[in-house]
Amino acid sequence: MSQSRDEKRLLASIHDVGPGSERQVEQLHALLSRRLGGPRFAMLVVPDHWGNHPLSADRPFQSKLRAWSNAGIEMFVHGWFHRDAAEHSGAARFKAQHMTAGEGEFLGLDHATALRRMRDGKALIEDVIGRETAGFIAPAWLYGDGARTALREAGFALAEDHWRVWNAQSDAVLAKGPVITWASRSRMRTASSLAFAALARQALPLTATVRIAVHPGDVTKDALLASIDSTLKRFARTHRPSAYADIQ
Structure with a gap:
């Protein structure tokens, strides 16, 4: 479905979904459903988070994931392990050290390994x-x-990074702009993410597509949950909660 020039959309997502984050995901599911008027958001599923929580071995969680999908929640493949075990240099080293804490699994993978994990995750x-x-x-x-080369071969429809959503087959950019997200792993990062969310609530209402991403760790701090709630409430007034597929 193509997006009209004056139509505004809200794309919300829960990251790091898997058996090990079940309780936190359920809490975030309730929050997003309440603010967005139902299951109008996506889930990013990790097949085996840090090698400790294999989706393939947890039948009850599989059933829950299928029920969420049947209710209309989009499911994205979100890596395989999520953990970054590669050695980096240059710009990649900076990204690995400053943009995440050992979580950028696909930053340093070679083409063959990235393609195998993408295809295995998709199949599972x-x-x-x-x-x-x-x-x-x-x-x-x-x-x-x-990873970028493998993405074109793995058969996915969509992909996303910090600044855009694009067609994984044609590379056509479907939406632009920063994703609003929060950080819980340190006081400084928490404070900066709260400040950015507050700024975004003022600066982004004119943006055609607003993206909001939440993580299981967000439920550990009341200030983060309050900010997420305020941000969802703000943008749900001006942007229609939508599926990622709607912007194609």
Whole structure:
């Protein structure tokens, strides 16, 4: 579906979904559903978060994921392990050190490894939910050269990074602008994410597509939950809560 020039959309998502984050995801699911008028958001599923929570071995969570998908929630493949085990240099080293804390799994992968993990994740999640996944979003929104090349071959419809959403097959940019997200791992990062969200509530209402991304760790701090709630409430007034597929 193409987006008209004057139509405004809100794309919201819950990251790091898996058996190990079930309680936190349920809490975020309730918050987003309340503010967006139902399951009008996406989930980013990690097949085996840090090698400790394999989706393939948890049948009850598989059933829950399928039920969420049946209710209309889009499911994206979100890496495989989410953990970054690569050695980096140059610009990639800076990104790995300053843009995430060991979470940028696809930043340093070679083409063959990236393609295998993408295809394996796609096959697993599609088997669980019984339909095609919506696309692929790299952990921490970080893609290395190997991942970008593999993405075109893995059969995904959509991809996303910090600044845009694009067609994974044609590379056509479908939406531009920063994603609003929050950080819980340090006081400084929490404070800066709260400040950015407050600024975004003032500066982004004219943007055609607003993206909001929440993480399981956000539920650990009341200030983050309050900011998320305020941000969802603000943009739900001016932007229609939509599926990522709606902007194609």
